Amino acid sequence: MHLHDLETPALILDRTKVDRNIARLRDRLAGLGVSLRPHVKTNKSADVARRIGEPGTPITVSTLKEAEYFLQHGWTDILYAVGIAANKFAHVQRLMQQGAQMTVILDNVASAQALAAFCKDQNLTLPVLIEIDCDGHRSGLVPTAPELLDVAAQLGRAKQDGGAWVAGVLTHAGASYDCDSTQAIVAMAEQERAGAVLAAQRLRDAGYAAPVVSVGSSPTAHFAKALDGVTEVRAGVFVFFDLVMNGIEVCTMDDIAVSVLCTVIGHQKEKGWIITDGGWMALSRDRGTSRQKTDQGYGVVCDVDGQPLQDLIVAQANQEHGVLAHRSGDPARTPMLPVGTLLRILPNHACATAAQHPAYQVVAGGQEVEATWPRFSGW
Template identity: 60%
Template sequence: MPMLEQLETPALLLDEARMDRNIERMRNRVRRLGVSFRPHVKTNKCMDVARRMMETPEGPITVSTLLEAEYFAARGVKDILYAVCIAPNKLDHVAALQDKGVRLSLLVDNVETARLLAAWAKVRGCRADVLVEVDSDGHRSGVKPDSAALLEIGRYLEGAGVPVKGVLTHAGSSYDCRSVEAIRAMAEQERAGAVHAAGRLREAGIECPVVSVGSTPTALFAENLAGVTELRAGVFVFFDLVMAGLGACRLDDIALSVLATVIGHRPDKGWTLLDAGWMAMSRDRGTASQPVDQRYGLVCDLDGHPIDDLLLLEANQEHGIMGHRSRKIEGALHLPVGTQVRILPNHACATAAQYGQHKVLGPGREVVATWQRISGW
């Protein structure tokens, strides 16, 4: 097996022991909360990772693209939730997946889409498992739990012969919380909104067996999931600097990093140049609004320990500019050309999406495997 120092850079590194520890932590949470677990695989996009997260070889899982659904279905996963409101131009792709035996659940959050979906199901003569997306926090899509639109969508689908499988919500605003107490409150808001929406549908005669909630922060800090049937979360498998900034993990829980090499210096600016820019790290600046701004990534040594408060201060396409958090020039640490460093990402999903494979780290600095991952739609 090669050692870390032998890899060509930039490379996406995955610390297997940290990943397994993160998965076990989430499993313990799910057991304590007494719900089923539908892990989101959009962060890892990799069968070698996903099989460790799933409850059975057939799932369930959550995906964010139909390509993900196709990839995992080809590897035996049958119970898949596509957690983005369906676009009409994707329905033929949905049918192709169903023809392969995939139980693919879809989302809607408006009557217009419900009508198009029902018409398609009637013409194709196929079943559509549908959940109504509920907006529990004003973060993005979905209908309000108390809205007339919720019942309008439910009644239309049921009347058109498309059973409403349940409701789904995602507390994306948990990423904006500034304390654990705020995340706990958001988790309760998420739960209450979804349960209330399901209750309204049931009162209207719509069965609504599934109540699905989830985000990594709320999953980790929810105290009660009464009325919820399933929990979804994804980034927990790797964690990242945003999650650390929220208090959802420690720095040494972050399993994903980018290996980069020093290629030059600008002593007049206090810079060290790396061969990893935004094409290696992404442009995500998710920590910019947090109390500690990590710029484009936190720089660590090859064992994963932060170095002298060094950050990836700026990112060009292929050049990364490393320097001290304070941007000091005098006394700045300039590592020799050829030195390798590991950079912890702001957003694991966005950084991992830049790569076609994970280089898996075992004990010490040994690279024990290469796991392929997918990208695209």
């Protein structure tokens, strides 16, 4: 099959770029002496995940549906990296009964008490990571919070105690996505590492085993200078990359492995608009680059081979229509590409864009489609 044979819009994945991106991070982390626990929430595909590591290698998920799917495909060591809610306890238990080695996270006494009671009642031994807030970005406890030991006190000190037990700490430097220089990412990576290590040491000093120190974001994973005291790194979007990652210089535009194929279906010449069949239902509404030095609209426009067309972006997106225009806003500078022209749009946020599609159409640097890899969505 050829790209011209596809019905648009379609999600295109360049396998050669995927493999290159994975090798880059694996080589880097090997040099720092830590293991990779990839976050599979971006790809949601066993075919993609196998490029990172064979079934049986550790993974991170953001939904229990992901855990279920990847367990069915052979992955058993699964970290559910969203604060656990009581209405998910039974689902976690079912996954463990089916062979999953689950780990969950939480950051408050109420959740810890509820989980401990459930595990005791069900005679379930479950490792728990306490979430640490290393940057004020989202959830978690700051490394020095007195509440850290209060949360831990609701849980067992080690695996042999049974029940829900303190397996360590987890943090995510989400603020790294807002960094405006490589130096800032380097500093954020050290802040992330130091915060997690400090929290883990406080737990150990209080008698908890806390063997796991889990950190990770794609920016910090690529720019950390040292990871002393860290046991594993989580990252997900590094497999595909996207325009947000390009905007903070974590990757080049040529590293972006995922794009949306669309077709020119008309023009509004007096406005300098090219109309395509790739609207926000195909691209997502994510406007993550709007806060960066270069606003890429809803995506960068490339030719069918994936080469960017200079200063042409998706300026507007309706549900099923994409509006392409020159980034200057000058109608005279928009090249009026013929109706029927195939284009590829590089996404702002790979996770959000991929979530709009049921499958990847896989290429290897050219226009020949060598495979279709299914993916899933939802909870």
